[in-house]
Amino acid sequence: MKYRNTGFLELIQASLIFCCIFLFSQSPANGQQGKAYLEMKGPAPNVLIEINVLKNGINSGYIGEVDTYEWQPEVNRCLEIPMEDSLSYARILVFDKTNINTVHKSFSNFFYLLERGDSIQIEDLSGDIHFKGRGSEKWNCIDQVYRHEDIGSRHITNKLIKEGRYRDALLADKSKLDSLLAVQQLLLRQFQPKLSKHVYDLIFVDLLAGHYKKWSFILSSKARDLAFVTAKKDLWKEYWAAFSFPVDDEKLLAQSYLYADFIYDRIKFGLRLLRTDEKGQTYRRQSGDLLAVIEQMPKGILRDKLYLITIYQNLNNRTSEINKIDYLIANIGNNRYRKQIEALQRNKKGNPAFDFNLPDQYGNRHRLADYQGKLLIMDFWFTGCHACRALYEGFLKQIVTKYKNEEDVVFMSVNVDKKKEWWLKSVKEGIYCSPDEINLYTEGLGRYHDIIKYHFIIGFPTIVMISKDGRVITASPPRPSEITDPAVAAAEKAFIKLIEENR
Numbered sequence: 137m138k139y140r141n142t143g144f145l146e147l148i149q150a151s152l153i154f155c156c157i158f159l160f161s162q163s164p165a166n167g168q169q170g171k172a173y174l175e176m177k178g179p180a181p182n183v184l185i186e187i188n189v190l191k192n193g194i195n196s197g198y199i200g201e202v203d204t205y206e207w208q209p210e211v212n213r214c215l216e217i218p219m220e221d222s223l224s225y226a227r228i229l230v231f232d233k234t235n236i237n238t239v240h241k242s243f244s245n246f247f248y249l250l251e252r253g254d255s256i257q258i259e260d261l262s263g264d265i266h267f268k269g270r271g272s273e274k275w276n277c278i279d280q281v282y283r284h285e286d287i288g289s290r291h292i293t294n295k296l297i298k299e300g301r302y303r304d305a306l307l308a309d310k311s312k313l314d315s316l317l318a319v320q321q322l323l324l325r326q327f328q329p330k331l332s333k334h335v336y337d338l339i340f341v342d343l344l345a346g347h348y349k350k351w352s353f354i355l356s357s358k359a360r361d362l363a364f365v366t367a368k369k370d371l372w373k374e375y376w377a378a379f380s381f382p383v384d385d386e387k388l389l390a391q392s393y394l395y396a397d398f399i400y401d402r403i404k405f406g407l408r409l410l411r412t413d414e415k416g417q418t419y420r421r422q423s424g425d426l427l428a429v430i431e432q433m434p435k436g437i438l439r440d441k442l443y444l445i446t447i448y449q450n451l452n453n454r455t456s457e458i459n460k461i462d463y464l465i466a467n468i469g470n471n472r473y474r475k476q477i478e479a480l481q482r483n484k485k486g487n488p489a490f491d492f493n494l495p496d497q498y499g500n501r502h503r504l505a506d507y508q509g510k511l512l513i514m515d516f517w518f519t520g521c522h523a524c525r526a527l528y529e530g531f532l533k534q535i536v537t538k539y540k541n542e543e544d545v546v547f548m549s550v551n552v553d554k555k556k557e558w559w560l561k562s563v564k565e566g567i568y569c570s571p572d573e574i575n576l577y578t579e580g581l582g583r584y585h586d587i588i589k590y591h592f593i594i595g596f597p598t599i600v601m602i603s604k605d606g607r608v609i610t611a612s613p614p615r616p617s618e619i620t621d622p623a624v625a626a627a628e629k630a631f632i633k634l635i636e637e638n639r
Contacts, residue, residue, distance in 0.1 A: 443473065
């Protein structure tokens with residue numbers, strides 16, 4: 137008997153469809169890594185999509201460790217994403233391949249929720265985006281809710297400020313925030329029947345936390361007029377004294393992307409605002425103050441997450457938060473936050489530095505082992521970073537020049553630009569680094585390069601000093617708080633002292 141080719145092809149297609157359905161429907165066994173899937177249904181010419189999935193189940197905008205997946209739908213219509221946890225947050229960025237600086241506004245600026253077993257189809261990138269497939273309703277919900285983020289014109293607020301009616305101006309902003317929240321909550325409720333209770337509750341917590349985060353920022357923003365500062369302080373005390381968050385599920389609050397960030401902001405901004413004097417000057421807030429406030433909270437995973445956020449946010453401070461890690465490890469539970477804090481010890485003095493292998497502008501590769509017996513000073517930067525340029529031109533340049541003929545002291549600049557041509561142009565211009573340094577490149581991986589992740593570099597510029605035997609001396613050496621002659625002179629003296637002690 138002969139079979140027609142069309143029937144054979146139909147049989148193959150049916151088999152493939154069955155296999156896809158079977159794979160998408162499987163749930164991973166306990167302890168195993170599952171998967172989620174994205175599929176592009178509509179046209180996507182010249183598009184590069186970057187998906188950033190938060191790592192280790194630590195959901196926070198202030199920690200920001202992600203696994204990044206680059207997807208070219210023209211090449212592969214379907215993307216498979218490994219899932220360490222049953223639920224993660226994922227941000228979607230869509231770039232024009234002909235101009236990588238151009239980001240399409242197709243997706244919400246907020247993180248989408250991604251669950252194991254999701255098979256989400258993206259309908260079209262050309263107009264209003266819509267999702268179909270398993271797990272798509274939470275994406276449609278988040279997309280709709282967070283497309284309404286603009287509180288509109290501040291004309292009335294600015295008018296009230298000019299009239300000196302500061303309290304009324306602040307309350308006008310609060311009224312706009314409340315109106316925006318009401319619209320967003322209405323949109324969220326419309327999706328409630330289509331969402332699992334846990335997903336709905338998580339979106340609800342993020343929405344409220346984001347609302348309160350904006351309000352605390354408005355209250356704490358700088359003001360030079362004493363009457364304005366007083367109005368902010370009074371409203372801060374009134375509002376937060378009576379504040380009660382409507383959800384008390386600690387596990388849910390800790391899983392939220394925004395709740396712990398909001399609590400951190402409220403503590404940080406509160407300390408800053410309440411220490412602002414009649415001239416608008418703020419007494420310096422030390423991170424130890426933040427930790428002291430957090431320590432008064434009930435023990436649990438939420439407090440542990442706040443400890444982690446505080447350490448992360450202050451790693452680059454000259455107060456050297458790394459010294460507080462041992463204390464924190466002894467006072468928090470045995471959970472994912474503790475493990476992350478333990479990992480931060482990599483920047484503690486005496487621990488091994490990252491064993492890098494990076495190219496210079498001439499194509500020569502450099503490894504940590506190549507510099508045994510030499511003191512390394514590594515300056516991490518990117519093109520367009522004003523602080524990086526200011527630190528180099530106003531501070532580092534003269535120190536590099538001082539030691540350029542000293543064989544046992546080596547300065548390295550490490551660039552994290554996405555495009556190699558940007559880095560090469562900046563190296564040639566000499567405004568971020570010097571020919572007297574070894575200029576290295578992270579090969580387009582940027583902040584996702586292993587050296588950046590290993591040393592937990594979350595802000596630029598960052599300087600890491602490495603001993604002759606390849607161990608960390610410090611990831612927060614002396615540097616000026618501002619580029620003024622007295623500040624630079626004092627920091628330069630301390631920096632040179634540190635070099636001389638370790639060469």
